[in-house]
Amino acid sequence: MIKLTIDNKIVEVEKGTTIYKAAKKVGIDIPVLCYMDLADLGIEHKPGGCRICVVEVEGRRNLAPSCSTEVTEGMVVNTHSIRVLNARRIVMELILSDHPKECLVCPKSGNCELQSIAIKLGIRDIPYQEISEMSTYRVDFSPSIIRNMDKCIMCRRCETMCNEFQTVGALSAVNRGFMSVVAPAFEMDLEDSVCTYCGQCVAVCPTAALTEVDHTNKLIRDLANPNKTVIVQTAPAVRAALGEEFGLEPGTLVTGKMVSALRQLGFKYVFDTDFAADLTIMEEGTELLERLSKHLKGDKNVKLPILTSCCPGWVNFFESQFTDMLDIPSTARSPQQMFGAIAKTYFAQKINVKREDLIVVSIMPCLAKKYECQRDEFKVNGNPDVDYSISTRELASLIKRANISFNSLQDDDFDAPLGESSGAGVIFGATGGVIEAAVRTAYELFTGKSLEKVDFKELRGMEGIRQATIDFGGTPINIGIAHGLGKARQLLESIRKGESNFHAIEIMACPGGCIGGGGQPLHHGKTEILKKRMEAIYREDEGKTIRKSHENPYIIKLYEEFLGKPMSDKAHKLLHTHYVDKKKRIIYI
Amino acid sequence: MSNIKVELKKNQVDKIKEICKSFNNNPGELINALHKVQSTFGYLPAEVQEVVSQEMDVPLSKVYGVVTFYSFFSMIPKGKYPISICTGTACYVRGAETVLQEFKKELGIEVGETTADGKFSIGCLRCVGACGLAPVVMVGEKTYGRVSPEMVKDIIKEYNE
């Protein structure tokens, strides 16, 4: 243990602790900006670049960045001397001198870390304005993410997420000095890069340099159009996080309030993506069983493991980086797209609305979903199955805009028929959930027996890579789970090398699964929030009367009335897809 | 399959591959490899970086990040006669700035640009270590010492014949 003094308080901490963390221990909250501690994800980003967190250490020539300076025995630290406060203010003024002054209309206003620190430091003036040049860049619009690097403060959190955590490598620091910025190669459009739209860069950006494409105004316009029938589907992870935007404790389930709010906003039907998640299990589970039984019969041509395909960030990732393995993932579409396809066929017929007049909106914890619904595979004659997707954050903004007092709303129920779901559909929102849902169904279909216990706790948790063997009535089934694309890469590389003996693998691009998606309320580094959301998801599951997808009566009805059986021709056409090789290849002239 | 159009001939791509291989495709030798590739092609256009990225298994954004960090690397082809004006301190105090201005005026281009005919480009470098000759100008490999603004026209003329 090391003993030191911070602001006259004696602190005892373990060797290797930083001044910042030691100060925190005695209730001293040193402002940090570029620093980001995602302890639960194994990421501590401390480039020591912004210099906001500097403190005075006795006997040291210059100020020390508290986020990255380790404590030493007998160290005497002052976190608020005049020297420190002056330095901190000037550093902040410098950052602001190269930052657009448009807070009033900025999408991050009120939720911006730069703004909060400027407030905390009492900045009342931004000097140098009359002479200062700003570093300006082209604004880059992609289907999911907008990059406005004029607002970049070079904290480089996005770079860490994109490279270290996700191993996507779309973003890197480029240029030097005043013009240095985080950008794709050649400062090309994100759309042309290897970006997967996982949105983890957006989730950690302290300013509005990286934001989601905002569809709220478009949605308001559509809702007001009397010629359109606007329906909505909500993803499982949204209900476990939306409350945070309204000051509720993380982990508060707001399913009923959310439905109520959506109805007040004017949606004709409020449906649940969880319904489509159940449908996904039917298709993906059947596909798994098919491949499995062929494999067990000794068919060498069958590809195992089967990989889940619900996560669009993950799909984008393997389409550009693991193009030799495009035949391994399940061909099942994601729940969002299954919902869209069913809504614009089965449901449209039911309510007798033409496809073009039906607008399907999805509320997603995800930014890659915005891209996914624009994919050509999911369009019929140019009309998309899901018209557009808005994030949890955008929904919160809409609710606030509409003067809806969210916290005092009465609970409401989803509409039938696409609003009914099983607990299995709900747990899609957390890492391990999809495979657990699949196991619940596949086990029963495979063994012909009914499960006594539907909870597979061995599949749950926050470990980046998890594995478990489930006994399918004497046949051991090896299951792998990864969340975060960096972990996915590890698993894929082991498959490529032939080192794995998994039968099925679930992969989610975001930390914790969809609950940690790029479209969720910002956690501002408090990753314990993810765990709370996860608990909420499993609570919702437990509260459901139906816990298995194949027991959802509306799913059974859908197959009876419309699809026939899982993997039928019709199901194939509407509920399955193919993957595109997006790897850039060199062609010669 | 989405393809990028690479304006390279097969033998050029093979050459880059060969260079990368000579460094065992080791990402740690990225800078050494880029040096070699630049000395082969004269500059590092996007397509070339693309090949280096694939061969050395370094994300393209990282390769670009490195190329744009170091002033020695260029994505713009230099002129046939690259003019480098030393703007080190010794040359600066002996008038390098006015020499630079004169070159810019005479050629009508800025630092880092190449004349339309591809003949000349202007670059600045920091100290060639010939401070005794300050201010120093290099055209290709040839060094001119004690250059005055008046000499600029003649230097250009040497290469314009």
Added chain:
Amino acid sequence: MSDYKLHLLVCGGTGCKASQSELIYENLKKEIGNEGLSDFAQVVRTGCFGFCEKGPIVKIIPDNTFYTQVKPEDAKEIVAEHIVKGRKVERLLYTDPVAKKTAGSTREIGFYKKQVRIALRNCGIIDPENIGEYISRDGYEALGKVLTELSPADTIKIIKDSGLRGRGGAGFPTGLKWELAAKSPGNEKYVVCNADEGDPGAFMDRSILEGDPHTVIEAMAICGYCIGADKGLVYIRAEYPLAIERLKTAIKQAREYGLLGNNILGSKFSFDIELRYGAGAFVCGEETALIHSMEGGRGEPTLKPPFPAVSGYLGKPTNVNNVETFANIPVILTKGAEWFSSIGTEKSKGTKVFALAGKINNVGLIEVPMGITLREVIFEIGGGIKNGKKFKAVQTGGPSGGCLTEKHLNIPIEYETLVAAGSMMGSGGMIVMDEDDCMVDFAKFFLEFSVEESCGKCTPCRIGNKRLHELLDRICKGNGAPEDIDRLINLSYVIKDTALCGLGQASPNPVLSTLEHFRHEYDAHIIDKKCPAGVCKALMTYEIVPENCVGCTACARACPVGAITGERKQIHKIDPKLCIKCGACLERCKFNAVIVN
């Protein structure tokens, strides 16, 4: 060397090479061949003599004749007169600018008199491409001694006792640095030679590598032995092609002689060296940035600790020294710590190489004992200020240093005294300024450098230096406000206090030191809107003196913006609002009628 009676040493350093020294070498060889004296006199292409101002240089030994500013066509005369007839070619001898006397040998030249050459001991004497010549001057003796007689700890003790401190900048004790790396646990360690000389105006590392590459190789091997590393890396600027070539040749030769490779000199010690090229980033002189660059990434510094001695190249313990530091090592080991520490002062031992440049008569590379005064360096070795102008200031430490003035001329050159005076030793650039230099403009020049070379990682350097430069720029343009001075000072101190790496922290030094010593120049720019040295263009006004104007219209025709009016044979006038201060009128006027204020 000893088979010949005469040796003609031709400087093959970059400066002299740029003035056709290669051709001089060829011509001398040819002439000697023509005279049939090839067995009698040998022509040697050496490294830099240091006296670049007077290059190309040809030195003849044993009589130490020193020919300066030699042209290729002079070869014939040198051979015919000096070699054949034994008569010195008077017109090529060096003339002392003060005494107006020619110097027959180097001993009579002021430039060399006060120099003590340790790091440069072989530069300009041996053929750097011939390992035999290095060996004949006790080369690799230190390595042999260390490997056969001394333990790593003994060797480190000698280096510590010698008092040698890092010659690259901050002056960290070299022996201590080695000891830290030696004590650091690990089987895989690295020795790195920092040859990324970035200080614009300093070129000692280049000269050593060009003139005496083996000394660096030998020292690196010794360091490897001491810290337990079997691999060395030289991080060298790609802009130094000659140094790279000579270093490569030297490494090859050392391998052939068994001085690099496995089981060196029959010992259990193995060591080899690889090159890594820098690519033009000043910040890579900072050791953590250098290491990131060697690993193939952007050369951005990281916080220390961990120091490279604990976690450096590839995360392994690494010892980084610069070229000049290494060049001192072999001699210290052959001549002893006591000998070395007898040179210099109490806290700064040995010698330091400086690159003298700017408005000084003898531009060149010098090596002087620590403790010598600036006055001795500038006025005795440097031969005083060019064209009889008045000395104004000298900048040491490059963009990280500060300027020193008249009142500092008698302080001894040591690490601590220079810092106390507001500058620093740095890598050894020494730029002399005279009365014609504007100190505000000079500070702006260095800030421009710091802005261009900032890596962009930390706020104070990335944005702070940019703002400092903008403030200086507006002062130079005559738009400065009185409060700008306070802003400059406050911002400078905060940058010093908060920047991530040593380079960022030192970047405001030129501003602070010029503000301290030349505050009146700043005031003149801001309050009087005048540049006393007449450098800042925007503050100049061009005027026509009516008495001298004959109305020839030449100026009006030369003016690119039509700012000059006046009829033929009438007195002309310049409209200050239109004038862009290009100076075309001044250049054109034959009657001294155009004046600049």
